[in-house]
Amino acid sequence: MKNIVEIEGLQKIYDMGEIRVHALRRVDLTIAEGEFTAIMGASGSGKSTLLNVLGCLDASTAGTYRLDGQQVNQNEEEELARHRRTKLGFVFQNFNLLNSSTSLENVELPMVYLGIPRRERHQRAMAALERVGLAERVGHMPWQLSGGQQQRVALARALVTRPRLLLADEPTGNLDSHTSEEVLGLLAELHRDDQLTVVLVTHDPDIAACTRRVVILHDGRIVYDKPGPNHGGPPIPHIRELAASLSAEQVPQADPAGQPTAQGGPAS
Amino acid sequence: MNAALWTESFRIAFREMLRHRTRSILTMFGVIIGVGAIIAVVSISEGAKQRIQGQIANLGTNMIIVLPGTASDSGARGAAGSAPTLTLEDARAIERDCSAVAYCAPVARIVCQAVSELANWTVPVFGSTASYLSIRGWPVVSGRSLEPADDDTAAKVCVIGATTAEQLFGDLDPIGLRIRVKGTMIEIVGLLERKGQSPMGEDQDDTLVIPISTVFRQLAGGDRPHALVASAVHESQVELAMNQMRELLRQRHRLNENEPDDFAIKSIEEYARMAEATSNVMRTLLVSIAAISLLVGGIGIMNIMLVTVMERTREIGIRMAVGATRRMIMRQFMIESATLAGVGGLLGVVVGLLGSEAISRLTEWPAILSVSLLVGPMVFAVVIGLVFGLLPARRASRLSPVESLRHD
Numbered sequence: 001m002k003n004i005v006e007i008e009g010l011q012k013i014y015d016m017g018e019i020r021v022h023a024l025r026r027v028d029l030t031i032a033e034g035e036f037t038a039i040m041g042a043s044g045s046g047k048s049t050l051l052n053v054l055g056c057l058d059a060s061t062a063g064t065y066r067l068d069g070q071q072v073n074q075n076e077e078e079e080l081a082r083h084r085r086t087k088l089g090f091v092f093q094n095f096n097l098l099n100s101s102t103s104l105e106n107v108e109l110p111m112v113y114l115g116i117p118r119r120e121r122h123q124r125a126m127a128a129l130e131r132v133g134l135a136e137r138v139g140h141m142p143w144q145l146s147g148g149q150q151q152r153v154a155l156a157r158a159l160v161t162r163p164r165l166l167l168a169d170e171p172t173g174n175l176d177s178h179t180s181e182e183v184l185g186l187l188a189e190l191h192r193d194d195q196l197t198v199v200l201v202t203h204d205p206d207i208a209a210c211t212r213r214v215v216i217l218h219d220g221r222i223v224y225d226k227p228g229p230n231h232g233g234p235p236i237p238h239i240r241e242l243a244a245s246l247s248a249e250q251v252p253q254a255d256p257a258g259q260p261t262a263q264g265g266p267a268s
Numbered sequence: 269m270n271a272a273l274w275t276e277s278f279r280i281a282f283r284e285m286l287r288h289r290t291r292s293i294l295t296m297f298g299v300i301i302g303v304g305a306i307i308a309v310v311s312i313s314e315g316a317k318q319r320i321q322g323q324i325a326n327l328g329t330n331m332i333i334v335l336p337g338t339a340s341d342s343g344a345r346g347a348a349g350s351a352p353t354l355t356l357e358d359a360r361a362i363e364r365d366c367s368a369v370a371y372c373a374p375v376a377r378i379v380c381q382a383v384s385e386l387a388n389w390t391v392p393v394f395g396s397t398a399s400y401l402s403i404r405g406w407p408v409v410s411g412r413s414l415e416p417a418d419d420d421t422a423a424k425v426c427v428i429g430a431t432t433a434e435q436l437f438g439d440l441d442p443i444g445l446r447i448r449v450k451g452t453m454i455e456i457v458g459l460l461e462r463k464g465q466s467p468m469g470e471d472q473d474d475t476l477v478i479p480i481s482t483v484f485r486q487l488a489g490g491d492r493p494h495a496l497v498a499s500a501v502h503e504s505q506v507e508l509a510m511n512q513m514r515e516l517l518r519q520r521h522r523l524n525e526n527e528p529d530d531f532a533i534k535s536i537e538e539y540a541r542m543a544e545a546t547s548n549v550m551r552t553l554l555v556s557i558a559a560i561s562l563l564v565g566g567i568g569i570m571n572i573m574l575v576t577v578m579e580r581t582r583e584i585g586i587r588m589a590v591g592a593t594r595r596m597i598m599r600q601f602m603i604e605s606a607t608l609a610g611v612g613g614l615l616g617v618v619v620g621l622l623g624s625e626a627i628s629r630l631t632e633w634p635a636i637l638s639v640s641l642l643v644g645p646m647v648f649a650v651v652i653g654l655v656f657g658l659l660p661a662r663r664a665s666r667l668s669p670v671e672s673l674r675h676d
Contacts, residue, residue, distance in 0.1 A: 057589060057669045078593050085591025096586050096673060100287065110590035115270030157590065 002069065004165050004197045005031035005054060010063035012049050012220075023049040024060065025220040031165075034195040036188070038208035038228065041217035042239050048169065050217065051201050055088055055167045056080040068164045085113055089158030093170035095150040097142040097157075103129060104138040107157045114161065128156035132186060148179030155186060159196075166190075168200040172207060184210060205236045218243050277600045281607035284576070295572040296612030298565020299652065303616025303645040305558035308623035310641055313551040315634035317544060323465065324540045330503045331403060332369075332510055333539070334496040334517070337530035352492035353530040356480065358520060359496050363399060365516055368509035370501045373400035374493030376483050382476065383448045384436040391432050393449070393476045395483030395493075401427070401460075403499040411443040411458035414479060422481040427458035429473040452486040454478065506535050562649060565612065566656035573605045573660035584664055585672025594665040601661035602654060609653025613646040620645070 012024040023046045031037055041047040052058035053065065059074035066072065068087055073079050090096075097106045107125035116124070129138055132152040142150050151171060158166055168187065172180035188210060190196045200211060208214050212231045216224035216239065223246055227233030285292045336353040354374070362372040376395035381388055394400065398414040407413065408427055418425055426447075433442045433456075442456045454476075463472040484491050500509035510533050517531055577584070584597055592600075621637070628635035 052670050055589075057673075078595075081588070081591055081593040081596075084589060090589050092673065096582070096589070098583055098586060100283070109587070112272055112276045113587075113591040113593075113596060115272050117272060118275075121272070161591075 002033045003030050003066075004033050004035075004068055005029065005199075006064075006066040007054075008064045010050075010053065010065065011061045012046070012053065012058075013061045022220050024053070026063070027217075027220070027222055029215070029222065031197065031199065033164075033197055034191075035213055036191045036198045036211045037200065037213040037215060038211040039199060039201045039215050039217060040203060040205070040208050040224075040236070040239060042203070042243060045217040046220040047201050047217045051167055051169055051199065054165070054199060055090060056083040085110065086161070087164040089161065089163035089166045091151065091154050091158050091166070091168040091171045093173035095142070095147075095154045095174070097150055097153055099142050102139050102141055103134060103145070103153045103156075106142070106153055107160050110157060110161045124160055125156070128160040129153070131159070132156045146179070147175050148182055151175060151179075151183050152186065155183070155190075159190065164197060166196055166198045168198065170202055171200065172202070172204070180207070203239070205238075208236055216242065218246055273596060273599075274603075277603040278607065280600065281604040284604060285608060285611065291572060292608060292611075295568050295608060296565070296615060298561055298568045299609050299612030299649050300565075300616040300619055302558050302560075302562030302565050303613045303649050304619030304623055305561060306555055306645045306648075307617060307620025307637075307641060308627060308635075309551065309554040309558060311620070311624040311635040311637050312627050312631075312633055313547055313554075314636040314638075314641075315628065317547055318636060319634060320543050320547070321540065324536055324543075326463075327404070327536055329536060330500040330506050330509075331536040332498045332500065332506065332513065333534050333536070334498070334513065335532045335534075336492070336495070337532060351530065352490075352494075353521060354493055354496055354517075356491065356493060358517060359397075359399075359493065361520060362496065362498060362513050362516060366498075366509060366512040368500055368505040368512055370499045371399035371402045372496055372498035372513075373397045373403055374480050375400065375495045375497055376480055376488065376490075376493050377495075378483065378488050380449050380487060382432070382436060384445065386438065386440075387436055389432060389435040391435075391474060391476055393478055393483065393487070395478055395480035395488070396497075397480060400477065400497065403497050406463065407461050408458035409461050410441065411456070413458050414477060419479040419481050422485050423479060424452060424454045424482060424486065425457045426454050426476045426478040427460050428456050429460050429475040430462045431471055431473040432476060433459055435474075449476070449478075450487045452482075454482075506537070510535060559648075562645075562652055565649075566609070566652040569605050569608055569612075569653055570656035570659060573601065573608075573657055574663065576604070577601065577660050577664040580664075581667060581672045581675040584667050585669050585675065588667075588669040589673060597667075598661045598665035601664045602657045605657025605660065606650050606653040609656075610646070610650045612653075613649030616649065617642050617646055 007027060007029040010024050010027040011022070014021040014023055027050065039047045039050060049058070053060045056067070056072060064071065065074065067083055072083060098109065101109070104122070104125050107128050108121045111121040111124065126135070126138065129135055132155050134149060134152055134156065137145060137149060142153070145153065171187070172183055175183060184207060187198060187200070191198050200207070202208055209229050211228045214224065214226060214228050214233065214236055215222055216237070224237065224242065229235050334354060336351060356374050359372045359374040362369055373396045378393050378395070379390060380393055381390050397419045398416050401413050411427070414425070414427060417423070428442055436442070436447060437445060442459055444456065446453050446455050460473070460477070465471060478487070480493060498509065498513065500506040514529065514533055518529065521530055523530065587597060624635035624637065627633070
């Protein structure tokens, strides 16, 4: 099966004047087409940074990234934007819908930047909203919708361009457990029916348990990478215990500048 | 950039403008006033220019004026008119000897009080000859005009302008009535046709024309006219007439080859050009002030666009996340500021139209509008919007997508 994501030796260092923060230290990760992966980790483990690099929203400091078989030149703003436009879809914790636009307009937005004519935009956005069960809410503004509905609009927006990779950053973080399940069920359904490749960042083991693969980051490194418990994997270890056992095993490393490693990166 | 994105950008621009109506209007104010002022100033000054040209045509395009010249006694030089170098005989000689000159009249202008049995009125008096009225093409509507004999005999007669007649006699027919000017009783023999305002804005109908010999002998003393006026036999002969007059006057004033003229000859055309140059200076000044208002308006737009970019940071992040490039973001905000300025310009055009109409009604000057006068300032406003939109748009496009998405 084809690999959607191939990452080698990925590093991200935030230079904050006095201190240099290593958000990612030499991360290698391969994600195959159709995989449903959860990335877990404590605050400051680097999971959001990884997601930002995967999503071409941010450039890494070192390392290579191949997306859908194509090398990503991370310093080329135009190229990153093109990848975001054509290959990636995002779902965020706080939905990130345009507050002054209707559901339909929000879903049409990515297609505007693809130069798709208005009529086709309209049809595809309607179809996408139907797909997430919001056919009745096309004319509503975000503030007229519940959290779950807003997240479903966001999902429709992410899917409408038929991305190769869907990135979800704590998509249920602002939702109650019932709507969380709804949104998660929808994600699982899309993954199953459309063979959509999904990477989901979460700190909730119950949510991660639904996925096929669980990756845990700690201090900028991948420390765990196994199938999800619902798909033949072992139970997900408790993040804090895992972290404790790891720090017992290895002496904390100092970075080349001789500064102690910051525990909490700015991205989390 | 594709068509879908262009239309979307304009749609966003108008929607944002409508959402913040008060703010938008206030922001546009500088542009509205700037554009409006430019249109009003230019249309009014264009109207004034045309009116002056019309009045000069009314004076007669073949009119020539000679002012007594620069006195250059003992090296102290004065301006034109500072020495009374012209004589009554000069005028007669010009009329007699210059073939291209139809008429030439000496003019002495004094201001005196005229007293009738009903009223008194201070009036500019022209001392001249019958030729003066011929040069001005100024007939009488009742009574008779001045005749050469009136001047020869220093007759105590005059022709009267319509305004002066009204002031002194009301509705009475003034012909045959007398007025007292500086103690001399003068009989009114003719009423001049109404002529209206002069190019300099004076009421030409407020005047008395009295034989110049009478003026010198009875009213003012002296024997030197303040100016000579002449007319060429035809418009095409003005240049020739001026040359003939210059030569004759130099001869009569016994000037050597290397001595400068002690008089100045100008055609009415030249005066027209001078008047136009003056009004152009005024116009340039006023338009510059209006343009500065436009510039200040541009700064207002820049200011509000910077605020807008701040407020919409998260929106910018969202747009970037779904694939907008920095260039697309930049163009969107450029379009927004250009739209703001453009709509301001459009409102400015309306204000300019109303303003020039109002001024023209108030001052009774015509306002002359043209398509380029309406479109030009409008285009200028849009350019201002683009220039001052550059910085905010740049700032928007430089935002980091990751940080913008986290902004609230």
